[in-house]
Amino acid sequence: MTESTVTTAVADIAAAAAPGSKSEQAYQAVKARIVEGTYTPGYRLVLGAIAKDLGFSVVPVREAIRRLEAEGLVKFERNVGATVAGIDPTEYLYTMQTLSIVEGAATALSAPLIDAVAIARARAVNEEMRECLEHFNPVRFTQLNQDFHSILFEHCPNPHILDLVHRGWNRLASLRSSTFRFVPGRAHDSVDEHEALLKLIESGADADAVEKAARLHRSATLDAYLAQAQHH
Amino acid sequence: MTESTVTTAVADIAAAAAPGSKSEQAYQAVKARIVEGTYTPGYRLVLGAIAKDLGFSVVPVREAIRRLEAEGLVKFERNVGATVAGIDPTEYLYTMQTLSIVEGAATALSAPLIDAVAIARARAVNEEMRECLEHFNPVRFTQLNQDFHSILFEHCPNPHILDLVHRGWNRLASLRSSTFRFVPGRAHDSVDEHEALLKLIESGADADAVEKAARLHRSATLDAYLAQAQHH
């Protein structure tokens, strides 16, 4: 349930064509296979092959690929074709930095709109994450982490910013099951920072403080990854 | 010269298909007509008509429209068609707020990379803006304003953030010759703030200060507009 909630929420603002559209179906299908890992980074996306596989013509598939390109999930080269976008460490860095900025802003903007029940829900999710630490279930932990942050930024009144946050999370999702996702010591700190962030919002701290905290929380994850990468 | 410089710089990261592509030509053509004002907001973009006009088939035109949709310049409804995106005051507000955030970040990130010659160039542009104030040439003023800020954020090392800034400016460009663009008293203050921003960067201020200043500069424009709107 929590999974589908977030997955559904992470949808484009205006680009959400009617579900009946084959373009849309193709888009969903290909995207699913990318984040799920069926199409690994570097995988060559051949229009004809995908079209035959889905039972469509190439035209809707083509459109779907272009949409995925705009989101940065696939790279495209004229007269050559599309490939699943790389897990390039540099890309990861850029994506995380961008997300730290837009998510920080989104969280700050939605903070005043978060009521007590939402806070409680977030806290419950965070507690579940704490439990996850002991049973060591990275997949579930990642999912809960997304849920947690969704609760915090989803009330952001500016749809553009919200869309940017969704895109950032989308790209991160496509890196699933890659080496990036989990940095050993980081998870524990992360849970603590979540609680601190909740307290900050509860106390009605000003937007600037919330933004800074949210941004720092993500930057810390990035820094932890960089520190780890240095060792290898 | 300055005009073409910026216009060229404002291009998508990955979506830049080869210039020979008809999709690309159609994209450029339609976009040009939108920002230039030939297609006013609300104008109905009929695929067949545009295709006939450009001498292409509808397929590349369709793709171009979808790209413009992703950038928010046109709205699209399935089985109905595309229209030039509105000058909705709310949209303007959202766009400006988003831009204030990403442009602030971009400016802060590129600040350390701006050398003395770039500063000088920016200052020259700003002086030209000051002259413009007296001759009252809004079109040129707007262009110079874009040039000025381009110099400041174009060195941003994170291409994603840079792309977001470009998209924001693009959307603003499509509002040209609409009532938004010019708020009477604002222009003068704007020039002064530009100079202050330059001094801040020159002095090697930390990223946080630069970001805050750049963001505030844009927010101030937004606030000025809102204050004016209140009166009408």
Add this chain to the structure above:
DNA sequence: TCCATAGTGATCGTATACGATTTCGTACTT
């Protein structure tokens, strides 16, 4: 007079078809 409904025109969505470009393999030359 107003509302419901069927018909018509316009436009979009998708399939199929063909020309253009690239890439890879093979044969030939040095």
Add this chain to the structure above:
DNA sequence: AAGTACGAAATCGTATACGATCACTATGGA
């Protein structure tokens, strides 16, 4: 043996064609 040039297969880009969907209008009945 290595490099180059040629050719064929694969794939993309675009045109054309047709079916599907929607908006609008006119006509009939309440």
